[in-house]
Amino acid sequence: MLQSSLSLVGAGPGDPEMITLKAIRTLQRADAILYDALVNPELLEYAPAHAYRQFVGKRYGCHALSQQEINALIVECARQYGHVVRLKGGDPFVFGRAVEEIEAAREAGIPVTVVPGISSALAVAASRMIPLTCRGIAESFWITTGTTRSGDISEDVHLAARSTATVVILMAMSRLGAIMQIFCDQGRGDVPVAIIQNGTTPQEKIVTGTAADITARAEAAGMGNPAIIIAGEVVKLKAAMENIVYTAASYEEK
Numbered sequence: 027m028l029q030s031s032l033s034l035v036g037a038g039p040g041d042p043e044m045i046t047l048k049a050i051r052t053l054q055r056a057d058a059i060l061y062d063a064l065v066n067p068e069l070l071e072y073a074p075a076h077a078y079r080q081f082v083g084k085r086y087g088c089h090a091l092s093q094q095e096i097n098a099l100i101v102e103c104a105r106q107y108g109h110v111v112r113l114k115g116g117d118p119f120v121f122g123r124a125v126e127e128i129e130a131a132r133e134a135g136i137p138v139t140v141v142p143g144i145s146s147a148l149a150v151a152a153s154r155m156i157p158l159t160c161r162g163i164a165e166s167f168w169i170t171t172g173t174t175r176s177g178d179i180s181e182d183v184h185l186a187a188r189s190t191a192t193v194v195i196l197m198a199m200s201r202l203g204a205i206m207q208i209f210c211d212q213g214r215g216d217v218p219v220a221i222i223q224n225g226t227t228p229q230e231k232i233v234t235g236t237a238a239d240i241t242a243r244a245e246a247a248g249m250g251n252p253a254i255i256i257a258g259e260v261v262k263l264k265a266a267m268e269n270i271v272y273t274a275a276s277y278e279e280k
């Protein structure tokens with residue numbers, strides 16, 4: 027009899043080599059794969075030829091499917107094909123709507139496992155030599171979303187801007203100016219900021235500046251989604267460390 031199951035699998039930040047062995051082995055056992063827009067399509071090659079594949083992500087602001095439709099599709103595919111791999115960008119539990127999908131599967135009696143992934147919040151910063159913590163400079167970091175369900179800027183951004191922590195903000199490019207103004211309003215217009223778009227991929231672009239001038243710099247460089255914004259003194263360390271690694275590089279815009 028067909029064994030239905032669901033694996034929520036983190037695909038990593040974009041570079042196809044930044045996926046875990048456990049994720050690859052799970053993909054090799056897939057009967058169906060439902061994948062998001064930020065998943066590198068090369069990863070689908072790990073799946074067996076017979077596996078059903080469907081893109082369910084969001085592109086150019088349009089959802090291919092609503093979250094409710096995805097939840098229903100997971101259950102339908104698990105019943106029809108067996109082992110469903112829900113392949114998500116980064117880590118499934120970081121702004122991944124994973125809880126809703128797990129609940130839908132559990133309600134349908136489908137067993138669920140989670141394979142953690144390398145979140146863009148960590149990997150994109152590290153790959154550009156921005157340490158999120160550094161002894162004597164940053165003792166902690168926040169990972170927050172720029173906007174909430176209502177479209178407002180998250181209250182957490184206001185709280186984070188008051189702290190001395192490194193602040194990593196996802197899904198925030200549409201509100202970049204307003205978010206940077208929050209830092210300026212806290213008297214932190216000079217806090218170093220980096221914006222990295224399509225991190226860890228050949229399309230990667232990076233712009234650096236301060237809370238006061240990063241919005242204009244990002245506009246001039248044509249920065250857009252998907253991108254992470256990193257605000258904190260640690261951003262300065264990037265330059266220092268990259269000078270060691272690259273001797274003659276202009277790393278501001280790749």
Ligand SMILES: C[S@@+](CC[C@H](N)C(=O)[O-])C[C@H]1O[C@@H](n2cnc3c(N)ncnc32)[C@H](O)[C@@H]1O
Pocket residue numbers: 039040064114115116117118119120121122144145146147150195196197198222223224225226227251252253254
């Ligand atoms: C819905 S969230 C999913 C985050 C994902 N679960 C993770 O752990 O990376 C999507 C946001 O993640 C960020 N993001 C994901 N991949 C990225 C990448 N390669 N470069 C820059 N930002 C990325 C962007 O802020 C994007 O809007």
